[in-house]
Amino acid sequence: MPTLTKLYTMQEAAQHNTPQDCWVVIDGKVYDVGSYLDEHPGGDDVILATTGKDATDEFEDAGHSKSARELLETFFIGELDLSATVIPELEISSKKQADYTQKLKDLTKQYWAVSVAIAGVSVVGFLYLRKK
Known part of the structure; x- marks a missing residue:
């Protein structure tokens, strides 16, 4: 039986923009990375600057490794609702x-x-x- 994926709007994701509660959107997927901010090699400010918008370009431009991409998947919480018009x-x-x-x-x-x-x-x- 397939599992249902939770859908989030960009407004919902944007509300989670603090070091204690931080979500990012990459490739249409929503990730809760708040627990990882202290461990991020580029610093927490790099991630916090991408909240509230699609961070795909920033993520790709940083040249993340395969292991970084695999680690990102552990923070997956849902997908971006592309039907939201605002x-x-x-x-x-x-x-x-x-x-x-x-x-x-x-x-x-x-x-x-x-x-x-x-x-x-x-x-x-x-x-x-x-x-x-």
Whole structure:
């Protein structure tokens, strides 16, 4: 009888991002590596930096050995639910974009006011000097 694999969303995996409770997603699989952080040759900060996103590229770029890949499988807890449609990075970037747009509008108003003030002072100065 086949065993059922637990499915996790990226949001669920991202919530486990501390040294005491750390999950990573590699090749669509979810791993609970919290107990391994102290033993990781590259340091715990390397792993903690990959929580909340797909860490496949980082894992592959590090050139892990066959034994490292076998060790990783011992931390397997489930698979990534690919049917989940919400991508947290998109939500974050759209909020940041709205903030940047508002800041740009505010700066535009400030620079417009400065330009008008300079023009006004120039006109007043020119008229004053012309009377003399």
